[in-house]
Amino acid sequence: MTGLRGSSTRSTPARREAPRSDLTPPRDEPMSEQAHESAPIITIEHAAEHVGRLVTIRGWLYNMRESGKLLFPIFRDGTGVMQGVLSLKEQPDAFAALKGLPQESSVIVIGKIQAEPRAPGGCEIHISGIEVIQRVADSNPYPIQLKEHGVDFLLDQRHLWIRTPRQASILRIRAEAIRSARNYMDDLGYTLTDAPIFTPAACEGTTTLFEVNYIDDQKAYLTQSGQLYVEATAAALGKVYTFGPTFRAEKSKTRRHLTEFWMLEPEAAYAHLEDMIELGEGLVSTVVQAVVKNRARELATLGRDAAKLEKIVPPFPRITYDDAIQVLQKAGNPAKWGDDFGGDEETLISKQFEKPVIIHRYPAGMKAFYMATDPARPELALSFDMIAPEGFGEIIGGGERQSSYETLVQRLREHNLPEEAFEWYLDLRRYGSVPHAGFGLGLERTVTWICGTEHIREVIPFPRMLYRVYP
């Protein structure tokens, strides 16, 4: 046993205060050590496999219902919640230890798992012993109820909010998305090459940067994309990607924006637009199917219809920017060629499909300075966006990069970007420049869509937003 209890880190005063009567039956050594022999430690997610057996659960008191001489505590252990049952008549000592125990007190429970249709989840634990690890003070009860709360309050309590089943499920889905995305990239021969977080200048002139004081009065900026660096590592290693946090100081107050979010950015030398569209399809469908397969329980907790996600398999519908304009105009949207798409337009287009839709070949004028243009139609950029279904917005943006030194210098000037800061980047065009392409996948937007959550702030453990950096 090497879990929480096994280490020597746990020696809180609360533990020593725990009266002997909390242990039922009394033991000479801490219950959990003994429990290892007779009642193996299990997690709630696997409780159904232990029906009929005496087990140990280590966790927290999530809620408790009382009915006369019966207690119905609900425990959570990080993997799920399970109801316990305890009667005064059969277990007077354990009853006394549990009765009146405040919400979120930490406990170790021994009991027999039994199938029980009346219990939420189908089985429950018949408690025979309980050890209170830390009792929440009566004078300062747990702030989060099982009733409704406002968003602002919950965000102030984010460090506790994540204990609720819904939030914990979202975070597990997020982890599954990351795991499957990285596996997919690794299996395709892409090498993870991390990009720096401190950068000397903007990757794109259009967005706002967080400025920080570097050493000796030097200024540095928090990265808003690993894009430029991954172009360098692609020329070194061929197929690469970066996965890490990015920062945007935009004053965007919408349900789709964070100031700190995570991006997965692949880049491949000798790759073209089509290659990246296919990679994006494969990546997104793989992630979605991994969540459907491995986190079905969590999706159910969220009330997310897995049937909608099961349909997310390649190929995804693709339309050109030109066609997208047609679609919008037919639907009565006043969009005209040259306009960028806002949330309304994205939603309108995405609602026509059950899968993410790829819009490619946008007008070059609205894209970043490093985008390559279509040789067949120079007014178009070799770019693409992937729009999630159901109006969840853009999850991927990318395309083919400008590989010509001369054109790139010209673009830098047009965008009023400081050439000195981009000297290293221009070197990539001086020394063995090749066609290359890549994209950025917004992790939180993708997870928001998969989870079907209203707001992006729920899909990252501690959201950083405009005007919120606490907790």
Add this chain to the structure above:
RNA sequence: UGGGGCGUGGUCCAAUUGGUAGGGCACCUCACUGUUAAUGAGGACGGUGUUGGUUCGAGUCCAACCGCCCCAGCCA
């Protein structure tokens, strides 16, 4: 940064045409052997974001400021 909305016990809300602040939950006490955000009874807890006006009297009206939410822009 524009447009719209909102700030009332710990929390979620209510308070007629301005009349001196109330309920649910949480918390404490009691009852109840199958509860399902248990239920029933009792108890404690605020003077309404801040400042300044109008008024006999202001959560209620006016102004400014602060904070938050939603939408737009920008983007992932």
